[in-house]
């Protein structure tokens with residue numbers, strides 16, 4: 001671990017945490033992350049910009065959730081974890097998606113993302129008039145199905161239609177208070193769950209410690225060999241870390257709704273901005289993070305929002321109905 005050494009200046013920690021949290025949203029590509037960290041002033045120890053490979057290495061280093069690997073063995077570090085294992089796992093998930101080769105779809109944002117609403121094939125893009133127009137339609141690959149979706153749609157029109165739906169996530173003051181209220185009332189029921197969770201994971205943590213000490217006895221008495229010991233120990237350490245983390249999670253969860261609500265609101269407010277100003281990779285990452293079931297039929301694109309964004313949209317819609325009822329008209333700019 002020489003990238004951000006143990007003796008790193010104190011500002012590095014929060015920035016690395018911010019980097020994990022930001023990437024975990026799934027809204028940003030690795031390249032955009034590099035730009036962001038540059039803006040935040042995060043550099044390597046030679047005061048140089050972080051490059052793609054470094055970014056990847058840092059984002060997949062278990063060191064930051066309090067562990068380290070040595071000769072394949074996982075050790076619980078004595079250092080304070082910067083991030084939770086849950087956040088680390090989420091980042092690994094997003095990393096997996098990001099580093100998948102985009103193969104032949106690289107050039108076309110919407111190939112491999114939107115399916116034909118009639119036959120279920122992916123739509124495909126083509127360039128026309130010396131690359132001036134990027135047009136899409138059903139790839140008509142399923143020969144045994146007769147599909148009538150032959151008409152092309154312009155990429156700018158797809159952008160416009162998706163943009164319109166994403167605008168529904170822009171949050172105004174009224175929605176802000178409704179969302180906060182809603183999340184708060186849901187959280188009251190949850191606090192009971194956290195108290196039970198805390199007890200449960202505490203017990204597991206203690207149990208893990210007991211198992212490790214029994215395992216050490218077994219090794220010293222020659223009942224198991226070194227290899228069996230290491231394998232079992234790695235398993236238990238992983239469980240113990242999970243338990244520790246769940247305990248921490250439940251402890252901090254009381255009142256965490258506030259942070260969650262604020263985060264969600266901040267994220268949601270940026271979505272339209274990222275979509276309209278980001279590059280192609282950003283657009284695609286963003287759409288994969290917030291939506292699913294992208295379909296094109298009769299030149300109309302539809303999709304479903306994933307949670308919690310579907311919730312934001314629903315609250316937004318109910319608030320605009322409320323405004324109409326009160327004769328205030330549409331509050332959205």
Ligand SMILES: [Zn+2]
Nearest residue numbers: 116119138147
């Ligand atoms: Zn089709």
